[in-house]
Amino acid sequence: MSRKLRAHHGMCLSFFEGKGYSHDFTAHMQRIWEEMRENPSLILAADADIICGQCPNLKKGICVSQDKVEKYDRQVLDLCGLSEREEITWEDFSLLVKEKIIRAGRRNEICGDCQWTEICRSKEKKI
Numbered sequence: 001m002s003r004k005l006r007a008h009h010g011m012c013l014s015f016f017e018g019k020g021y022s023h024d025f026t027a028h029m030q031r032i033w034e035e036m037r038e039n040p041s042l043i044l045a046a047d048a049d050i051i052c053g054q055c056p057n058l059k060k061g062i063c064v065s066q067d068k069v070e071k072y073d074r075q076v077l078d079l080c081g082l083s084e085r086e087e088i089t090w091e092d093f094s095l096l097v098k099e100k101i102i103r104a105g106r107r108n109e110i111c112g113d114c115q116w117t118e119i120c121r122s123k124e125k126k127i
């Protein structure tokens, strides 16, 4: 069964190094990351997804920064030539994110105001 992934999390997962808002959130993200190998089928989204479930910023099913992160999602979808609710495998999606955004030097214009941006910036050249 396909699982819902908000589009900008395709970037976050490309940089994930076991850091996050809390121990529970980080462990949850790690588990999702590992499960993607077994079940890579995704439905792309611009709202709360499988990763958001353990995030302390999710209140009543909606991110407290929904407007900001939805903008990230829509920019990722546009740059990758994809649509909300489109089904894709993690392999194909992560390749598009790497080629069209990270290696193309477009990541900072999407999420340069995220609190984790310095971590991701320091890893961009290695992706």
Ligand code: SF4
Binding pocket: 008, 011, 012, 013, 015, 072, 111, 112, 114, 115, 116, 117, 118, 120
């Ligand atoms: S800067 Fe933030 S939103 Fe952008 S890839 Fe890194 S963790 Fe994700």
